[in-house]
Amino acid sequence: MFQEILGIIAIFLLAVVLAIPLGKYIVKVFKNEKTWSDFIAPLEGFIFRISTIDPTEPMDWKQNMKAMLVLNGVFFVWAMLLLLTQGIHPFWNPDNIAAMEPTQAFNTAVSFTTNTNLQHYSGEASASYLTQLLVFCFLQFVSAGTGIAALALLFQGLLLKQSTTLGNFYNLFLKSCTRILLPISVVIAIILLTNGMPATFKGAEQVITLQGDTVSIARGPVAPMVTIKQLGTNGGGYFGSNSTHPFENPNYLTNMVENFAIILIPIALVFAFGFYIHRPRLGYAFFCVMTLLFLLFVGISVSQEMGGNPMLAKMGIDITAGNMEGKEVRFGTAASSMWGVSTTSTSNGSVNSMHDSHMPLSGGVFILDMMINAIYGGVGVGLINFFVFVVIGVFISGLMVGRTPELLGKKIEAKEIKIAALIAILHPMLILVGTALSSHLAAGNGGEVGYGGSAQWLNNPSFHGFSEMLYEFTSSSANNGSGFEGLGDNTPFWNIACGVVMLMGRFLPIIGPLAIIGSLAAKKSVPQSAGTLQLDSYAFSAVLLSVIIIIAALSFFPALALGPLAEYFMI
Amino acid sequence: MKLLKQSLVLTLCCIAVFGFVYPLLIWGVAQVAGPNNGKGEVVEYNGRVVGFKLIGQSFTEDKYFNSRPSAVGYNAASTGGSNKGPTNPDYLSEVQARIDTFLAHNPGVAKSQIPVDIVTASGGGLDPHISPQAAYLQVKRIAKVRNLAENEVKALVDEHIDGPLLGLMGTSKVNVLKLNIALEKLAKK
Numbered sequence: 001m002f003q004e005i006l007g008i009i010a011i012f013l014l015a016v017v018l019a020i021p022l023g024k025y026i027v028k029v030f031k032n033e034k035t036w037s038d039f040i041a042p043l044e045g046f047i048f049r050i051s052t053i054d055p056t057e058p059m060d061w062k063q064n065m066k067a068m069l070v071l072n073g074v075f076f077v078w079a080m081l082l083l084l085t086q087g088i089h090p091f092w093n094p095d096n097i098a099a100m101e102p103t104q105a106f107n108t109a110v111s112f113t114t115n116t117n118l119q120h121y122s123g124e125a126s127a128s129y130l131t132q133l134l135v136f137c138f139l140q141f142v143s144a145g146t147g148i149a150a151l152a153l154l155f156q157g158l159l160l161k162q163s164t165t166l167g168n169f170y171n172l173f174l175k176s177c178t179r180i181l182l183p184i185s186v187v188i189a190i191i192l193l194t195n196g197m198p199a200t201f202k203g204a205e206q207v208i209t210l211q212g213d214t215v216s217i218a219r220g221p222v223a224p225m226v227t228i229k230q231l232g233t234n235g236g237g238y239f240g241s242n243s244t245h246p247f248e249n250p251n252y253l254t255n256m257v258e259n260f261a262i263i264l265i266p267i268a269l270v271f272a273f274g275f276y277i278h279r280p281r282l283g284y285a286f287f288c289v290m291t292l293l294f295l296l297f298v299g300i301s302v303s304q305e306m307g308g309n310p311m312l313a314k315m316g317i318d319i320t321a322g323n324m325e326g327k328e329v330r331f332g333t334a335a336s337s338m339w340g341v342s343t344t345s346t347s348n349g350s351v352n353s354m355h356d357s358h359m360p361l362s363g364g365v366f367i368l369d370m371m372i373n374a375i376y377g378g379v380g381v382g383l384i385n386f387f388v389f390v391v392i393g394v395f396i397s398g399l400m401v402g403r404t405p406e407l408l409g410k411k412i413e414a415k416e417i418k419i420a421a422l423i424a425i426l427h428p429m430l431i432l433v434g435t436a437l438s439s440h441l442a443a444g445n446g447g448e449v450g451y452g453g454s455a456q457w458l459n460n461p462s463f464h465g466f467s468e469m470l471y472e473f474t475s476s477s478a479n480n481g482s483g484f485e486g487l488g489d490n491t492p493f494w495n496i497a498c499g500v501v502m503l504m505g506r507f508l509p510i511i512g513p514l515a516i517i518g519s520l521a522a523k524k525s526v527p528q529s530a531g532t533l534q535l536d537s538y539a540f541s542a543v544l545l546s547v548i549i550i551i552a553a554l555s556f557f558p559a560l561a562l563g564p565l566a567e568y569f570m571i
Numbered sequence: 572m573k574l575l576k577q578s579l580v581l582t583l584c585c586i587a588v589f590g591f592v593y594p595l596l597i598w599g600v601a602q603v604a605g606p607n608n609g610k611g612e613v614v615e616y617n618g619r620v621v622g623f624k625l626i627g628q629s630f631t632e633d634k635y636f637n638s639r640p641s642a643v644g645y646n647a648a649s650t651g652g653s654n655k656g657p658t659n660p661d662y663l664s665e666v667q668a669r670i671d672t673f674l675a676h677n678p679g680v681a682k683s684q685i686p687v688d689i690v691t692a693s694g695g696g697l698d699p700h701i702s703p704q705a706a707y708l709q710v711k712r713i714a715k716v717r718n719l720a721e722n723e724v725k726a727l728v729d730e731h732i733d734g735p736l737l738g739l740m741g742t743s744k745v746n747v748l749k750l751n752i753a754l755e756k757l758a759k760k
Contacts, residue, residue, distance in 0.1 A: 003739060007735075007736070047581065051580035051581040051584065052573075052576070052577055052580070053577050053581065066574065070578045071578045074575075074578045075582060124649065125649055133591065134586055134590040134591065135590070137593070138585060138589045138590030141589040142585050170577075182593065186597070189597045190600055193604065193605045194606075196611070198609055198610060199598045200610045201598070205620075210622065210630070211628070213645075215645065216647065217622075217626055218648050219610070221597075224597040224598070228589075239650055239695070241650040241651050244694030244695035246626055246697055246698075246699055247611065247626070250625050252740065308687065309657045312663075312666060312687060312690075315663075316670075317670060317686070317687060319687045324693075325653065326652040326653065326654065326691075326693070327691075329688050329701060329744045330698075332741065335741070356654035357657065358657075359657050360658070459655070460654075460655060460656040460659045461659065461660070464659065467656075484654070485654050486654030486656075567658055570658055571658060
């Protein structure tokens with residue numbers, strides 16, 4: 001019991017302690033300063049030369065966004081092409097896996113390009129080794145790199161005065177991949193593979209078990225892929241059951257390392273923000289606001305899961321181990337809750353337990369976490385989302401004291417506020433409209449919302465069935481990728497609907513804030529005075545917390561009441 | 572058009588580095604540093620491979636320590652959990668049935684002793700472990716079926732308990748496959 005708690009405290013502390021030096025290193029990379037990793041520079045130089053890209057050319061925010069969109073468009077086309085033809089590739093397909101169905105391929109290509117990694121397929125059954133590496137492993141690097149580069153542009157824009165240009169997307173993108181993601185991946189992959197995680201090109205192995213059953217055991221180049229899926233807040237697992245699979249998460253140590261990898265870069269980027277703009281206190285203040293919510297959510301989930309399922313307690317068995325349905329004995333309930341909150345707050349989406357089988361409040365916390373989507377958040381994009389809350393917070397504070405709102409010496413005016421407000425309501429709109437539509441379809445033709453209904457895609461009846469649909473759209477819009485996996489989501493409706501939601505939920509919240517930054521960078525700086533709002537003060541932290549709770553939590557409260565809360569009160 | 576060409580070449584370079592060179596590098600390290608050269612650690616008994624150390628397998632017969640229920644029947648080619656919600660009536664009656672079966676196979680065991688892990692399914696459906704408590708409860712049945720002394724079988728479980736990491740972090744557990752192989756060896760003596 002006590003050892004389980006100690007394990008999760010260790011994960012969190014280790015991540016925070018290492019995130020500080022990593023944050024400093026990231027700033028050096030963003031600012032093109034000298035670092036130990038400069039030995040990679042010739043490779044980057046070579047790549048830029050043959051792509052005829054000048055990485056030092058300054059671009060304005062529109063050029064940067066255009067570069068990002070075209071590049072991501074190429075990623076998507078590449079993924080589509082390979083997924084639709086994987087059955088005929090001549091090598092790295094020992095288990096003879098066939099091509100994907102078109103709507104599933106669309107969903108998967110969007111999913112991996114947008115750093116969501118929602119998986120409507122099962123890796124061991126529907127993806128060849130070639131696909132796993134040349135599509136999934138590759139995209140998990142570059143989609144994470146895209147997010148980090150967008151954030152770096154935002155950092156730069158906050159420092160600039162009367163400038164139309166921001167920086168160079170290509171430069172920041174490639175260096176995010178080669179200098180941040182790649183070196184850490186190599187170290188973590190080695191730890192994982194020495195603990196028994198496979199890294200092989202041999203196909204599945206037929207074994208006759210001790211009891212005499214014949215089983216076929218899938219394996220493959222697991223270690224390289226699992227590492228980047230954890231580190232880049234991707235979550236696209238090698239196997240269908242993600243990190244609950246013993247080959248994808250062999251023991252308690254690997255579980256700690258993988259969970260650590262989920263939150264490491266997201267936390268480091270928050271610190272990096274403070275270091276970059278020469279105001280480390282502000283980075284720490286933002287970290288504290290996020291951490292307050294993070295620890296609250298971990299507390300709720302851990303107490304729910306360790307407490308166990310009262311409905312099983314009524315049957316008279318011993319539930320001291322907690323709610324073990326969908327969980328592994330080698331991790332236990334506390335580590336499963338810690339992972340659940342980590343993966344939903346950072347838009348990672350990998351799982352080490354089945355979220356569908358968590359207690360109602362624990363599952364509800366996971367959904368709320370993705371609705372806020374800015375507690376550390378996905379690499380890069382999490383802090384961009386948080387920035388939207390900051391702009392709104394600054395605006396509200398300005399209204400309260402009757403001054404023109406300022407953010408780090410720049411006036412926030414109608415144009416910026418309009419964009420921020422639109423982006424803030426986009427997320428609730430995508431989630432609630434999607435859930436309403438799917439609920440309508442599930443309830444159609446006279447069938448009740450439940451697995452007896454005509455849609456047949458729910459795995460659980462009543463309120464929990466509703467939660468399954470709510471979770472899926474929340475996960476898509478937040479670019480998270482985890483699921484209440486009981487949902488039978490590999491149908492054209494879910495493949496296409498989630499695909500569209502993922503695209504909008506990914507690119508609009510990057511483009512909007514970058515437009516704000518483009519306009520802020522062009523403005524004159526207002527000198528500090530006694531009346532200037534102090535962003536690193538307790539008062540502003542309280543405002544921020546309220547803004548997050550009001551926007552994120554309240555707009556979703558009715559939906560949460562129909563799902564997890566209603567189920568909780570049913571017990 | 573220039574933008575498209577630049578993006579195309581940049582994409583191809585990234586595919587080469589992150590989709591090809593990086594995984595091959597890790598694969599290369601696994602050839603040297605990974606257990607069984609990165610192919611997954613296998614367990615042998617009587618000179619043949621009977622499974623992988625990490626991958627749980629189905630043990631339902633009374634003469635073996637039984638493993639946890641699995642939503643996919645320990646099918647390691649298509650893994651997953653039950654994904655049943657905690658209040659789902661079908662799920663609850665399934666658990667009730669598992670409790671009844673366990674009691675029927677293990678006479679003398681009180682219901683209040685049954686630990687939750689032995690009547691619930693794991694997340695991946697391949698959990699190689701059970702809790703020590705779940706193993707101890709099966710000692711009496713196995714000793715009887717195999718004509719062994721109870722304390723001998725119990726000592727076997729004691730030996731196979733895998734405690735928390737460094738004694739400080741995580742759970743205690745028993746690897747069912749290893750325990751059953753040790754049991755077979757004990758029975759042969």
